[in-house]
Amino acid sequence: NYPKLYHDYKEHFLIGAAVNPKTIISQHELITRHFNSVTAENEMKFLSFHPSENQYTFDQADQLISFAKQNGLNVRGHTLVWHNQTPEWLFHSQDGSLVDRETLLARMKDHIDTIITRYKGDIYAWDVVNEVISDKVGEFLRPSKWLDIAGEEFIEKAFLYAHEADPEALLFYNDYNESVPEKREKIYKLVKSLKSKDVPIHGIGLQAHWNLETPSLDHIRKAIERYASLNVQLHITELDVSVFNYEDKRTDLKYPTEEMMIRQAERYEQIFYLFKDYSEYITSVTFWGAADDYTWLDNFPVRNRKNWPFLFDIDHNPKQSYWRVLDIARS
Ligand code: G3I
Numbered sequence: 001n002y003p004k005l006y007h008d009y010k011e012h013f014l015i016g017a018a019v020n021p022k023t024i025i026s027q028h029e030l031i032t033r034h035f036n037s038v039t040a041e042n043e044m045k046f047l048s049f050h051p052s053e054n055q056y057t058f059d060q061a062d063q064l065i066s067f068a069k070q071n072g073l074n075v076r077g078h079t080l081v082w083h084n085q086t087p088e089w090l091f092h093s094q095d096g097s098l099v100d101r102e103t104l105l106a107r108m109k110d111h112i113d114t115i116i117t118r119y120k121g122d123i124y125a126w127d128v129v130n131e132v133i134s135d136k137v138g139e140f141l142r143p144s145k146w147l148d149i150a151g152e153e154f155i156e157k158a159f160l161y162a163h164e165a166d167p168e169a170l171l172f173y174n175d176y177n178e179s180v181p182e183k184r185e186k187i188y189k190l191v192k193s194l195k196s197k198d199v200p201i202h203g204i205g206l207q208a209h210w211n212l213e214t215p216s217l218d219h220i221r222k223a224i225e226r227y228a229s230l231n232v233q234l235h236i237t238e239l240d241v242s243v244f245n246y247e248d249k250r251t252d253l254k255y256p257t258e259e260m261m262i263r264q265a266e267r268y269e270q271i272f273y274l275f276k277d278y279s280e281y282i283t284s285v286t287f288w289g290a291a292d293d294y295t296w297l298d299n300f301p302v303r304n305r306k307n308w309p310f311l312f313d314i315d316h317n318p319k320q321s322y323w324r325v326l327d328i329a330r331s
Contacts, residue, residue, distance in 0.1 A: 002318050005034040005311070008329035012279040014074055016286030018238065021060050024067045027290050030316045037074040039237070039286055040064050041296070044077055045085040050111055053089050058118065065122050076235070076286060077119065077126040079174065080112050081158045083144040084131075091145040104149045109161045116165035125170035125284075127205055127237065128162045129155050133175055133186045140186055155190070156199045163200035174205030174237055179215040179223040188226050195230060203233035209288070210271075211242040212263050217270055224274070228281040236275065238288035240309035241267055241321075246301050256308050265320035268311065272328040291316045 006015040016037030023041075024031065031038070042048055043060040050056055068075045090107055093099050099107075116126065132155060134142045141147055146154045162171050173191055177183045187204065194201050204227045215223075227234055241264055243256040256264075275282050289295040293314040297307035311322035 002322070003326060005322070005326065006036040008326055009285075010036075012276055012329070013282050014284040014286075016074070016076060016284060017290040018078075018286065018288045019064060019067075019290070021063060023290065023294055024064065026293070027316065030312060031290050032071045032073070034312075035073065035290065037076060037284060037286060038064065038068050039076045039078045041288070042085065044115070045079060045082065046090070046111065047085045047087050049115055050090075051087055053107075056114060061119075065119065069122070075119075075123045076237070076284065077115075077123040077169075078237070079127040079130040080115065080162065081108065081128060081132075081146065081154070082130040083142060083146065091149060098145070098149055101150045104146070105154065105157055108150075108154065108158060112158065112161040113165050116162055116169065120166045120169075123169065125172060125203070125235070126162060127174040128158050128171045128201075130174045131176065133183060133190060135177055135183060137182060140189075156194055156197060159194065159199045159201050170202040170233065171200055172203040172205045172235060172237075173201060174207060174235075176207040176209050176238070178204075178206040178208070178227075179219045181219065181222070184219075184223045184226055188230065191227070191230055191232065195232075201232065203235055203283075204230070205235045205237035207238040207288075208236050209238055209240055209242070210267075211245050212260065212267055213245070217274065220271070221274060224278050224281065228278065233283050234278070234281045236282060236285040239271075239285060240288050240295065240297060240307075241271070242297055242307050242309050244305070244307055249302055251302050251305060253305060255306075261308070261320060264308070265324045268321040269324035269328060272325045276328055287311070292319075 009015050014037040015035050017031055017035045018041040019038045020041040091098055132142055159171055175187055243260045244253055275285055291312035292308045292310050295307055295309055297309055313319050
């Protein structure tokens with residue numbers, strides 16, 4: 001019966017977790033006790049909802065929505081337009097050739113309308129467009145079929161269609177490496193240009209897939225300030241603090257050292273101190289999971305190498321990181 005995490009952060013921001021059909025059962029108690037917001041890890045992506053042209057599948061998403069409703073949790077929607085986990089049929093005609101711009105935009109509109117309308121009132125915020133900025137120096141947008149076929153305009157159209165479908169929903173642009181200065185400036189430029197065209201965009205999602213060293217606190221602070229200067233809300237959307245770095249591809253790493261766990265607790269303390277400091281802009285902080293028994297990092301960048309990125313351990317007991325984060329809320 002440890003203090004409820006979200007409770008101590010109530011005045012500042014929502015505390016969320018990414019969930020899936022397995023974890024809402026295996027982590028049921030933990031999720032409903034410590035979090036007041038959830039995001040579907042995979043079940044609301046294009047491929048999950050709309051695997052073929054005339055087939056929508058809602059079962060798993062519906063199940064997550066009723067789990068959230070039964071437990072009084074807010075739901076962030078993730079994600080409507082992305083280059084990944086998106087079916088090939090979307091970009092092709094029956095004869096296999098690529099569709100034209102109008103067809104792709106019409107298909108995108110149908111998808112966005114259908115999904116947003118179905119969950120109107122249940123999902124208060126959406127990651128409308130995900131990860132369209134390039135990581136490559138000197139390249140602005142990520143090459144994709146969306147971009148090839150519809151041109152840059154698909155981005156603003158996605159926001160316009162989403163807003164038409166639910167004028168109350170908060171609409172976000174979401175990305176990773178969001179604190180790397182070069183990419184930060186590209187994200188800033190994109191959102192600034194959308195705002196200058198009066199495109200309905202209400203926020204920027206900072207995914208925050210971080211590790212023990214990077215990004216530096218200074219880079220995180222600068223990213224928060226830069227994005228906040230656009231007069232949008234900020235959501236931390238996919239937070240985890242990986243104990244093994246992405247660049248480290250060794251497969252024989254098993255457990256973190258005690259020193260790593262201490263560094264993780266200190267890192268979480270510094271991060272939440274910053275979030276609290278900027279809670280005028282930051283209205284939600286979501287972890288990309290809930291406890292160390294399950295995380296996508298167990299298969300990234302190396303398959304079957306466990307990571308220990310969260311505040312709760314594999315048995316759902318609080319780690320030092322949890323106590324530090326709680327202390328910050330109470331300080
Ligand atoms: O559903 C299939 C299953 O049928 C099959 O047997 C199995 C075999 O590998 O794969 C299953 O699909 C996996 C899917 O997750 C559902 O579990 C995919 O292989 C796997 O690649 C996919 O990974 C997801 C990843 O997005 C895809 O890019 C992760 O769970 C999910 O955590 C991750 O989330 C993303 C955010 O959406 C966007 N930001 C980055 C973040 C982390 O990569």
